[in-house]
Amino acid sequence: MEENKPSLELDLFEDNVAMQNTIMAHANELLDTLLDFKELMFYYSSAIREIRTKLEILDTEFELKYQRNPISSIQSRLKSQVSIMEKMNRKGWEITCENIEEKLNDIAGIRVICSYVDDIYRIADALISQDDIELIGKKDYIANPKPSGYRSLHLIVSVPVYFTQSVKRVKAEIQIRTIAMDFWASLEHQIKYKKQINDPQSIASQLKTCADVISYTDVMMQNIRKQLDDEQPEQSELDKIYEKLKKFDVPLGE
Ligand code: 0O2
Numbered sequence: 001m002e003e004n005k006p007s008l009e010l011d012l013f014e015d016n017v018a019m020q021n022t023i024m025a026h027a028n029e030l031l032d033t034l035l036d037f038k039e040l041m042f043y044y045s046s047a048i049r050e051i052r053t054k055l056e057i058l059d060t061e062f063e064l065k066y067q068r069n070p071i072s073s074i075q076s077r078l079k080s081q082v083s084i085m086e087k088m089n090r091k092g093w094e095i096t097c098e099n100i101e102e103k104l105n106d107i108a109g110i111r112v113i114c115s116y117v118d119d120i121y122r123i124a125d126a127l128i129s130q131d132d133i134e135l136i137g138k139k140d141y142i143a144n145p146k147p148s149g150y151r152s153l154h155l156i157v158s159v160p161v162y163f164t165q166s167v168k169r170v171k172a173e174i175q176i177r178t179i180a181m182d183f184w185a186s187l188e189h190q191i192k193y194k195k196q197i198n199d200p201q202s203i204a205s206q207l208k209t210c211a212d213v214i215s216y217t218d219v220m221m222q223n224i225r226k227q228l229d230d231e232q233p234e235q236s237e238l239d240k241i242y243e244k245l246k247k248f249d250v251p252l253g254e
Pocket of ligand 1: 106109146149185186
């Protein structure tokens with residue numbers, strides 16, 4: 001027994017070293033995967049920054065020309081890790097960085113809130129006509145609302161992002177809707193996902209009615225704006241000067 005002891009200790013020591021090496025190898029592999037994921041998220045956040053800048057430029061240009069902003073606000077978000085995992089699992093896709101990049105279109109999400117319905121199409125057309133923007137998909141839930149009453153224009157685009165040694169095309173989902181459509185979508189999302197619903201049919205029908213009323217209001221507001229635009233009386237020379245002077249007050253976003 002006594003004689004075997006050093007050999008047993010040596011075996012245990014070697015097992016321990018082997019186990020430590022395995023753990024280190026796994027940790028290293030895991031860290032590499034997490035770093036790849038971090039890099040992937042950096043690509044998407046860079047795409048968001050580029051698209052936001054493009055939208056802000058379009059908004060300022062419009063303000064300089066026509067003294068009003070077609071964009072009321074812009075929101076953006078990177079899809080959370082838990083939402084990415086949940087969606088990949090739901091669709092039955094293996095969770096790898098390659099699959100996430102290939103299959104998911106909405107990791108970079110930008111929501112553009114416009115004042116009027118015609119502004120939505122004006123902004124969408126101006127954006128997708130830019131040379132470096134590639135339109136991958138378009139869903140017009142304004143022309144064809146979802147059964148829930150949801151209205152919004154969805155664009156899937158890709159944009160080139162320039163890094164020191166490479167250029168990468170990165171996908172983003174852009175949802176463009178009016179203030180009224182956004183009001184409905186935000187509240188509907190909160191109401192539906194927060195609570196257990198006893199009578200889902202009645203709630204769905206009431207929400208659909210609200211969506212239709214809101215849509216009618218959007219059309220009326222746009223018609224009123226157009227009517228007032230058309231009715232603009234002849235401007236005096238002084239009015240024309242004031243109009244030009246007002247353009248000097250437009251913030252240029254520097
Ligand atoms: P989140 O947190 O907003 O990102 P997809 O699952 O995207 O592959 P689908 O159905 O083709 O499949 O996408 P769709 O319909 O073009 O867009 C999905 C997104 O639109 C949703 O994102 C919502 O943001 C929004 N949306 C669609 N329908 C409704 C609706 O009835 N009510 C509300 N409030 N929003 C809606 P996510 O992924 O659900 O979540």
